[in-house]
Amino acid sequence: MTENVVRLFKAPPTEASTSEYVLPHAVPDLPEPSKTAPATIPLWVRSGRAIKAAATHERTRTAGRVAARHSMYVAGGARIVARRAWDGRTAARYERMIRVAEVAGQIEEAKEWEERGRQFRAERHQRRMELLAAPQRLAKATAVGAGWGAGTLLAVGATLAVSDDDPTQVITPIMATVDFIHWLSIIVGVVWGPMLAAAPWIALLGLWDVGRRRQAAPQWALPANQQDDRDVVPDEGAITAALRHLGIGPLNRAFKDGWQPRWVSPTTRLGKGYHTQLLLPQGVTVEMVNGKKKVLAHNLLRKPVEVWPTEPPKQPGVLDLWVADQGSLSEKVAPWPLLTEGTTDYFKGVPVAVSQRGEPIIGKLMAANYMVGGIMGSGKSSLVIALLLGAILDPLVEVEAYVMAYNVDYDPLKPRMRALVKGDEDEQIEVAVNALRRLRDEVTERGKLLEELGGETVKLTRELALRDPRMRPKVVVFDECHELFMHKTYGKEAAELAVKVMKKARKVGITLIWVTVSPTADSIPRDVTRNTSHRVAFAVGDHIANDGLLGSGKHKAGITATTLIPGEDVGTAVTVGFTSKPFEVVRSHYVARDPEKGIDEVTPVVERAIGLRDGVEPLAELPTFQPADPLADVAAVLGDEPRVLTQEVLHRLAEHNPEAYREWGFADLKRALEPYGAEQYKSGGKSVVARDRVHDAILERLAEDADEEGDDHI
Template identity: 30%
Template sequence: MTVDLAKHNPDDASDDETGAELELRPLGEVEQWTPTVQTLVVRARQAAARSMVTVVDTPAVARSLAVTRQAPKAGARLVVWSPRGARRAVGLARDWLFATHAAAHVARLADADHPEWAKASGQLDNTVARLATRRWVVGVAVALAVLAALAWWAPGAFAGLLGIAALAGVGALAYPVCRTPGQVAACAAVALGLGWVAWHFGPDLAGLVPRPPGWVWIVAGGLAVVGLGWLGRKEDQHLVELPQLAVDVNEAKRPTADMVIDALCRLGIKDLTPANLDKVREETRVIAPGVGRSRRGYHLQLELPWAVTAGSVMEKREGLAGALKRELGTVWPSQGPRHPGHLVLFLSDRPMSTAPQEPWPIAETRRVDIFESIPMFTDQEGRWITLKIAYKRILIGGESGSGKSFYVRQIGVACALDPRVRLLVFDGKANGDMDPLMPVAHGFYVGAQAEEMAEQLVALQRLEREMDRRARFLRTLPREENPENKVTSALVDRYPHLAPYEVIVDELQEYTQNEDKTMAKEFTRIFTRLSRLGRSAGIWLLIATQYPADGVVPVAMRSNFSTKFCLRVEGHQQVEVILGTGSYAAGLKSNLFTASEAGLSWHKGDGQDPAIVQSVRGLDGPACDELVEVARAMRATRGLLSGQAATDEVEDAEVVIDIVEDVEAAMRQRQRGKAQWAELVPWLRELRPGQYVDLVEDELSARIRAAGIEPRQVKVEGVNRNGVHLSDLRKRGGDDDA
């Protein structure tokens, strides 16, 4: 059914009339609408127009149409430019046959006493040796072309030239052998006969030379005009103007060496200007293999012109990115190892700070051996860079917001996943960045107030004494057990009291620049001594600061750090403090990192070439909490929770356990004046279950001896065995107190 709205006349309706009635008509009485031929034609035209717009808007079609429209003008330009191209072609041919340009270049170098003169002179000699062959080839080609032209258009001249050639050929052959008048007459007769034959039959021979059709000359003439016209155009002249098409900004085109050199000339660097482009291209050396494709971008190495350094290009990194039409985070110029003018350019497909990063292997395996190399950072190619944390003294510097705390926390998490490592955290900033490490920390100290600093100083002094005790203990071990005279993975497994310490100090300036000058001096002394002597004792420093300066990180301290990371800093002074003297001049310019490149740093050390690296992205507080929870469970299972992590009380979080004091306490509890090692081991396990769970008699004897106490024979129940006297322990304590 169809509803038909009846028309209503308002003049015939009363005020209370609701409107016209709805009349329902049968479907058969309603006319069905059908499209007319005219409507179909209009729709077809609209569809064709839309298709045409779609096709024309494609880059290939748009460029083709532009070239077609400008073809007449392009042809006229080629005709106008062809005379200049002909002159250039003659000049190029002359230079190829006579080496005029190379000779002039060598002469200029000789006048200037240039160091490259000898090399250029040798190259010129090699070129001159090949000139005779080139001239013979060109001469034969020209002679054949002249003969062919005469055969086509002047058969008589062709015959005459052929006869003369026959006479000359016979004469040249006969001259060396004809001596008598008779011989000369015979040779002359032969020459005249052959010459007459060549002249007489020359026109017939010319007719045998195939003559190309007329269209070949038209094509050849057109190609000559195109070639000479293209050769004769100026550097900034374009044959046609291509339309400006929409460009995908995320699409990185393959660079070329000429493209990079042209971009360098637009940076405003002295002697690198667009006006000197030809000279710059001539003096710039592209190191083989040129532009090379790597995993995530392109590499190019250049030797820049005289007196132009790679450092000047690095300072113009933002301008270089603009000249290359690439995102800033994808353009990475650096100084190569050859000399200051050796430029190494890496153009990545995507910015380093946003490029995909593979999952951190440690987060997947969740198990670490601190004495092995660990994948910690990624380079510009997205490859994992390993770091062996054991024996490393690590220095990290970067201004606020550069990502410094992420580096510190990441290394702390890696250490936590080796249950043997004891973490000592000194957080001078006290903003919560290091809090994720608290559940596994042997000692966790926060704050920069006077009483907090005093507590931390006491902890560091006790750590220093532990370092000295370890050094004495290591000297007592036999050479076959300790060949390297340092704490190793095997020694830690055998002697748990040698468990390595990773000492994390965040915001060093709060300690070495403390308002209490005496305390600041003591902090500086301890940190310097730990950085110098703690390596072999298994006590390793990780120091971070957002204010790298000589007063904060003295030379005597920072010279002991073998591994350094410099994130974004203010200027070259800060770079030199963190990475070392000469680093800024060598191209390690961390001050050029932008705010959007947080987490990027220059990494120097570990016997590797300096490189830009990035920390693990996404390792925020919750992610760290998850990994630390795994680390804590691992330690609890093996009974290796120690210090504050074992007691959850700050006052019990002793940095070191004095085994001499524990032995004395165990003997006093039992009112014993002497005891054997076999008795003391279970007593100590009862005193500190988590600390002495793996203690054995030999280890106890070695540690007591390392403390300066000689064992004695102790008789218990009629049996003499090695042990210790309480009086000897008291003497040691009295010496310390004195």
């Protein structure tokens, strides 16, 4: 096959190059382009295409944007100047401010603006009355001025005539004045025409400048470098621009009226972010700004969790704004400081987290208690485990945990715990209630002992705890505590016991930690939340859960964990009570334990804590839980007596098993014995319990149990 030669392009001939390139394979001959094809397209079609191409060309678009921009600058400037002139000559501004104050419910502010408007109208009326009398005063002043001027010039002329001995000098000053006026009129006549011709253009230039400064053109017409010039640094200009575009009606009107923020505290660098304070205009509250928190964060190029607008407790009307660095939540948290070495002191606290500013957060233990909540997987356990690991690194501290669920979070700590109970059945709930009962008695006993050791004003110290083992610090965890407080049988009692213990425990070295995934008014008693010193909210579903953890009204005040994203902001929480600030956003330390990956940082800490206990006298073991058997226990307390008064039976039961029967009454005893037909009855007008009935019931139950075992073997 012959090779086809295709002339691709002409190149300057050189020794090493050629203008003809030979392809290694056959290429069919291409048809020559038709030179008459354009002539076959109608003229009107070609004209339309040319016009369309010209209209859609980038240069045409750019020119159109430039023309629209500068035209709108003039129109917008005229509108702004007209608005200012109207506000300056009328009471419109005062009327607007009165309406804004009335809408915001600020009656006193409305009255103040009404008074200012009345004063403005009075002054305007006075100016108008003065203008009516101005022509007469002007004519009189002109006549008097002309007379004084002529007299002065004649006096100067007379002085010159006497001095020069020339009578004609008398009119010399007057003639000089006439010449000056003549030349002035000539100059004005020359300049007046051009000035009159240039005046409209000067006015247009002034309007254009006003419109340009206020960016009166639409967004699409602005230059590329002015369409969105937001910066990641939230300085005063960026914050003002962000507020301008929040879409809050009263705030928009304030900006239109020329309001500019008054900076109580300028923007300064604070940790891993920026802090500023500014006074909001009348009619605009911090709650309104919080309602637009997502928009505010967007305007500042941040995530909602990285922007915190609040109102300082002692500065009403002031917006306190802290803006974190971009991506500060995604940075890795430093390892727990006590991971490989170190001990703790219950009375000084333990490290549990870092703030968004990068500062260490210390979890107080002495005179403190905790409420920790959030949805599943939000990181609650990471903070609680850090607290407990820190606590057990003090050899004096005893730890108990009652978990109303089946999870393994606390299992590695069990060797160092005094008690670990898990489960959500009635038996485990009863154990947790019994623990609260013991704590109620213990705080009372510790209070008496503390008074004996040092008097009424003494506080528990490490020295006192070392001196008497009965005063050793104790940390008690109730995880999934909503199961406890919502229990049909024990819920009400548990709530009452919890409040009683919390009110006294802080003084005597007992720290309670409540953990829940359901922080609502029904699941967590309000008195429990009110008496909690340290509140921690990980990601929550709504403002009800948020306020159930952090306290009523916190969501409206901007202290909210609803902006935390589940699965993304794991370990991040909004806290109250850890520092002197109204709230802190913290990221808890994570002590890793993942058996599937062979990672276990918890066990070495527990082993180190056990080693620190050498030489510390162990406390008596807690009673092992055994379900109460009312029928057998009643038979035991009756002994050989045929009948015993019901009240006496209840008293003996309380002594026999205080944990189970301390709170029992007549109805509880009847409810327990009635299914067996052994309940109390009246004898001689008094309520008694019969031994024979109880023994018969036990024999009948044994027979039933034997029958059931026989059936099982069939």
